[in-house]
Amino acid sequence: RPTPVNVTVTGAAGQIGYALLFRVASGQLLGPDTPVRLRLLEIPQGVKAAEGTAMELDDCAFPLLAGIDIVDDPRAGFEGANVALLVGARPRTAGMERGDLLSANGGIFKPQGEAINAGAADDIRVLVVGNPANTNALIAASHAPDVPSSRFTAMTRLDHNRALSQLAKKTGAAVTDIEQLTIWGNHSATQYPDIFHASIGGRPAAEVVNDQAWLENDFIPTVAKRGAAIIEARGASSAASAANAAIDHVHDWVNGTTPGGWTSAAIVSDGSYGVPEGLISSFPVTSTGGEWEIVQGLEIDEFSRGRIDASVAELVEERDAVKGLGLI
Numbered sequence: 160r161p162t163p164v165n166v167t168v169t170g171a172a173g174q175i176g177y178a179l180l181f182r183v184a185s186g187q188l189l190g191p192d193t194p195v196r197l198r199l200l201e202i203p204q205g206v207k208a209a210e211g212t213a214m215e216l217d218d219c220a221f222p223l224l225a226g227i228d229i230v231d232d233p234r235a236g237f238e239g240a241n242v243a244l245l246v247g248a249r250p251r252t253a254g255m256e257r258g259d260l261l262s263a264n265g266g267i268f269k270p271q272g273e274a275i276n277a278g279a280a281d282d283i284r285v286l287v288v289g290n291p292a293n294t295n296a297l298i299a300a301s302h303a304p305d306v307p308s309s310r311f312t313a314m315t316r317l318d319h320n321r322a323l324s325q326l327a328k329k330t331g332a333a334v335t336d337i338e339q340l341t342i343w344g345n346h347s348a349t350q351y352p353d354i355f356h357a358s359i360g361g362r363p364a365a366e367v368v369n370d371q372a373w374l375e376n377d378f379i380p381t382v383a384k385r386g387a388a389i390i391e392a393r394g395a396s397s398a399a400s401a402a403n404a405a406i407d408h409v410h411d412w413v414n415g416t417t418p419g420g421w422t423s424a425a426i427v428s429d430g431s432y433g434v435p436e437g438l439i440s441s442f443p444v445t446s447t448g449g450e451w452e453i454v455q456g457l458e459i460d461e462f463s464r465g466r467i468d469a470s471v472a473e474l475v476e477e478r479d480a481v482k483g484l485g486l487i
């Protein structure tokens with residue numbers, strides 16, 4: 160029997176945690192042949208609820224689940240971790256300024272980055288889900304100097320999946336017919352879902368859609384503001400779909416993307432497409448051998464350029480703000 164992979168999940172008692180843990184334990188994160196040992200990292204107030212979730216995990220008798228530990232100390236949380244899903248974060252509450260939000264999250268992601276640096280396994284792979292995800296990933300990465308920055312990523316896969324689904328609905332295609340769609344930039348309302356390199360059943364997506372007004376006034380805002388629409392409808396933010404996207408992201412990172420296709424993930428920029436080096440920004444990506452790679456050589460027209468630049472400008476602002484706060 161193979162050695163279990165250590166998967167740490169922060170915010171394990173939250174709603175995404177509840178939707179995520181059962182899928183990790185059932186083998187959907189790493190595949191049907193890989194046993195997992197779960198480490199649930201919560202704040203002290205969250206420990207009891209995490210224990211309840213662990214009881215339910217026990218009650219599933221998952222064949223691949225090799226054990227569960229629950230901790231409230233980041234050092235213990237990341238000791239020996241191979242995969243870290245950083246879900247717990249400080250949400251924006253009424254009256255909170257952006258600086259307050261970034262500071263509060265710096266107080267979470269700085270010690271977590273340090274703990275990953277101190278104790279995680281050499282092959283550690285980190286996915287940040289907790290918002291502001293790109294900048295939280297940047298904070299964590301900057302406090303883990305011994306871990307390659309390519310191991311810190313942030314989630315835009317939910318945005319990617321939302322875009323796939325909207326495009327399928329509009330064109331009557333199956334989601335599996337759509338390829339090479341991209342989310343660029345920040346996981347925020349400025350993100351740019353780009354269909355100009357996508358194909359639907361082998362035809363250029365923009366040609367199949369043939370409706371620039373729909374693209375600008377419907378598709379892009381619907382994808383970018385989907386999170387708010389879910390809150391409005393459900394009375395709670397996206398949880399199962401966010402957990403699903405986290406599973407997709409790590410699964411593809413570890414097992415590889417399908418040949419010829421690509422997906423979207425926020426990874427550290429090497430300067431590609433004019434995105435300043437070091438920012439954690441969403442790109443079209445492939446994964447082989449456990450490493451993300453940015454798809455190169457795409458032609459970016461003026462419309463897309465403006466959208467990408469606007470989202471990247473927001474990431475630069477967030478980076479400068481956390482720099483100003485001494486968080487990176």
Ligand code: NAX
Pocket residue numbers: 169170171172173174175176200201202204205246247248249250267287288289290291292314315317318346386396397398401
């Ligand atoms: P919940 O409020 O249900 O759960 C968050 C959990 O994190 C709580 O149990 C809390 O005790 C725990 N927590 C807080 N600080 C912690 C720390 N320092 N260490 C460990 N645990 C800590 O939120 P939930 O709905 O699960 O959402 C979690 C995060 O995902 C939020 O920041 C949310 O904004 C973000 N999202 C990101 C998405 C993305 O696409 N990147 C989409 C979904 C979601 O909105």
